[in-house]
Structures are given as structure tokens and as C-alpha cells.
Amino acid sequence: MNSSPITARAHTNIALIKYWGKKDMDLIIPQNSSLSLTLDHFYTDTTVKFDKTLPRDVFTLNGHLVENPKVNHFMDLVRKLAGIQIFAKIDSINHVPSAAGLASSASAFAALAAAASKAAGLDLSRKDLSRLARRGSGSASRSIYGGFVEWCQGTDDQTSYAVPVEEKLDWPIGMLVGIVNSGQKKISSRVGMQTVVETSPYYQGWIQSTTADLKSIKKAIQERDFQKVGEITESNALKMHALNLSAQPHFNYFEPMSLAIMQEVERIREEEHIPCYYTLDAGPNVKILCLQADASAIQQILASKFGQITFEFAKPGEGVRFIEA
Ligand code: 2P0
Incomplete structure (x- = not known):
């Protein structure tokens, strides 16, 4: 065939x-x-x-x-x-x-x-x-x-x-995705997560707390409680990264710029009163959950502090589909 x-x-x-x-x-x-x-x-x-x-x-x-x-x-x-x-x-x-x-x-x-x-x-x-x-x-x-x-x-x-x-x-929400370029060779997700399962003394705590986070975030999504969704998102990401810090051998995906952006997001929230929350995966890029109406204000603040980094705004997307080539 x-x-x-x-x-x-x-x-x-x-x-x-x-x-x-x-x-x-x-x-x-x-x-x-x-x-x-x-x-x-x-x-x-x-x-x-x-x-x-x-x-x-x-x-x-x-x-x-x-x-x-x-x-x-x-x-x-x-x-x-x-x-x-x-x-x-x-x-x-x-x-x-x-x-x-x-x-x-x-x-x-x-x-x-x-x-x-x-x-x-x-x-x-x-x-x-x-x-x-x-x-x-x-x-x-x-x-x-x-x-x-x-x-x-x-x-x-x-x-x-x-x-x-x-x-x-x-629900007009989305994510600002900041590209923090890295010359460093990172540990793959596959190896990183396995090291954590085998060695982190906090792993059982992660399972329990993530099960609770999942239940709470689904309720917060249903209730359109953006603050709650954001707080759970940020906290869950930090718990995942805390596992990496507690593994043997320990590792992390943060770069100095990732940490600077994370702190700035917290400042924007506290001092400018714009709701926004960060999350990071197996790399240094910071993704910021925010309302679409606030995206350009956040982009402007970030551009004034981190001019070298572009933050692209992404809206919720569709599932997989067949297209014409
Ligand atoms: C996630 N990540 O839930 C987590 C958070 C990265 C951090 O799933 O081994 O490429 O192929 O199943 O899916 C990235 O890991 O790992 C990932 P494999 P995958 O998105």
C-alpha cells in the first residue's frame, strides 16, 4: 500500500x-x-x-x-x-x-x-x-x-x-511566553522527572498536594475565579521545581533571567495590581498566565525592564485536526 x-x-x-x-x-x-x-x-x-x-x-x-x-x-x-x-x-x-x-x-x-x-x-x-x-x-x-x-x-x-x-x-485569558535563551545544556524532562521519582524525599508530598491542586483548579475554572487559577498554577509550578532542587543529584531549570522575571511578575501583581501568575517547565522560559485585557500593559512593563526578551501573547488554542498540506 x-x-x-x-x-x-x-x-x-x-x-x-x-x-x-x-x-x-x-x-x-x-x-x-x-x-x-x-x-x-x-x-x-x-x-x-x-x-x-x-x-x-x-x-x-x-x-x-x-x-x-x-x-x-x-x-x-x-x-x-x-x-x-x-x-x-x-x-x-x-x-x-x-x-x-x-x-x-x-x-x-x-x-x-x-x-x-x-x-x-x-x-x-x-x-x-x-x-x-x-x-x-x-x-x-x-x-x-x-x-x-x-x-x-x-x-x-x-x-x-x-x-x-x-x-x-x-474566558478571555491567555499566556505571555517569554523566551529566555539558554546556552546551557539542560537535563531532559525524561531524565529529570525519573531522578526526582527515585530520589526526592518530597515526592509523596508532591503527589498528595498535586491531587488537591487539581481538584481546586477545576473548581476555580468552573467558577471563573482567575486569581485562584493563577495562584494554584504558580504554586504548583514552584512545587515541581522544588522537587528538582531536592533530587540527588540536584538540578534546576532556572536562569538568572528566569528568576528576575518571576520576581517582576510578583511585583506587577502586588504593586500594579494587575493579576498575572507565572509557570515554568523543563527549561528557563517563563510563561505568564493573564487576562487578555491586561496582556499589553504587562508586555509594556516587561519590555521596559527586560528589553532583550520578547513576550509573545498566546490565546487558548484548538485541539488536533487534519488540514490541507
Ligand atoms: C508537563 N512537562 O506537564 C510537564 C511539566 C515539563 C514540565 O510534560 O518523558 O516531554 O516524553 O513523557 O511530556 C515535559 O515532558 O515527557 C512535560 P515524556 P514530556 O507539561
Whole structure:
């Protein structure tokens, strides 16, 4: 079989309640459930075409040939699911600011799950797409949906998948994403979270407190309580980063500029009375949750203090979908 090329678009998501640790490393079953906001600004377009003349999978990223074992492993899963043994040409374009250093595995594996499964002749439900995307990268399970999304941890491959909390948001919120460039080589999420699970004396405390945070943030979202959503988001991120500081060997993702921006966000909140809250993932970039109406005022203040850093505003985005190439 030579399939027609199928193109899917998936957006990245930023966790307000973080996933930080696996129970099963092969199936990617997390230690805790997580909750994210899908963003419109940053996305991946991926085209997959199965071609029986290919001796192996061929993967290009932004037009460059790339050798990526995670992509090869993922394509093996798709082939097994579809009962085929043909290799594919996979072309991905990442629409993120150049040299952003933003994690793109969420949008990448969500787009690949959709495009590869359809090109292989499968017609998966969104639940099954989420389960499949999870096998590429845990956070990708959430990029199947738009808006607020919960990845329910489950206990096995069948029961660990994301569900929409509110897909079409009638709430004018968003995130300012600041790109703090780093020359430093960071520790990967995969290695970082595993080190934490195995060595942090605080890990059980994290599980308990994150379970409570998830319940509270869902209630705050329902009640449109922006302050509460922001406070839980910031606190949950700091608890995740505290785990990293408590691991053996310890590590962290902060750069001096990350800390300066975090302090400035707290000052803007306290002194300028503009509600805004930060979160950071496995890198130095700071993402600031705010109301759309306040975004340009915050951008102006940040530009006056950190002129060298661009803060791009991203609104809530849509879930994965098929597009014309
Ligand atoms: C999250 N992160 O919930 C957390 C918070 C980063 C910090 O999910 O090993 O690329 O492929 O499942 O999904 C980034 O880790 O890790 C991540 P794998 P992934 O968004």
C-alpha cells in the first residue's frame, strides 16, 4: 500500500498542574493527573505518507533530515496497531519562534499520532488518539484537545488518556511566553522527572498536594475565579521545581533571567495590581498566565525592564485536526 499524504496540525499546551514522574516508563503512565491550557500560537504541522519503496522511515523537521529514535519507535507502534509493515516519509514543521527552546514534543507527537494513524488506515477516536500520542510523549496526550484539558493518569494503557475540561473557552485569558535563551545544556524532562521519582524525599508530598491542586483548579475554572487559577498554577509550578532542587543529584531549570522575571511578575501583581501568575517547565522560559485585557500593559512593563526578551501573547488554542498540506 502507498497511502495518500495526510497532514495534521496540533498545538502545544502548557501545564497549570504539572506532570512530573512516571509509573511505567514504556507505556508512559504518569504518577499524577495533570491539567493544561492548549495555546494557539505554537503548533506543529506533520505530514505522513506510507511508501512501500522506503527501506526505513524518513523524518524531516523544518526541512532538515533528522534521525530521531523516539519517532522511529512511535512509528513502530502505529504499524503494529494498523497491522502494516511499510515505512513512511514524515515531514514536520514546527511553528514556534526560532531558537525558542520551547518544548515541542507535545504538539509534535499529537500531530504525528493523528497524521500517522490516519495515513495507516486507522480511524481513531480522540480518546484513542490521546492514548497513542501519550506513547510518544506524556504531555502530547493533552494536545489532542483545545482549551483546558486534563490527562487522567489511569493505571494502564487503556485508562491513561486526556479529556477536555473546557474546549471552547468563553474566558478571555491567555499566556505571555517569554523566551529566555539558554546556552546551557539542560537535563531532559525524561531524565529529570525519573531522578526526582527515585530520589526526592518530597515526592509523596508532591503527589498528595498535586491531587488537591487539581481538584481546586477545576473548581476555580468552573467558577471563573482567575486569581485562584493563577495562584494554584504558580504554586504548583514552584512545587515541581522544588522537587528538582531536592533530587540527588540536584538540578534546576532556572536562569538568572528566569528568576528576575518571576520576581517582576510578583511585583506587577502586588504593586500594579494587575493579576498575572507565572509557570515554568523543563527549561528557563517563563510563561505568564493573564487576562487578555491586561496582556499589553504587562508586555509594556516587561519590555521596559527586560528589553532583550520578547513576550509573545498566546490565546487558548484548538485541539488536533487534519488540514490541507
Ligand atoms: C508537563 N512537562 O506537564 C510537564 C511539566 C515539563 C514540565 O510534560 O518523558 O516531554 O516524553 O513523557 O511530556 C515535559 O515532558 O515527557 C512535560 P515524556 P514530556 O507539561
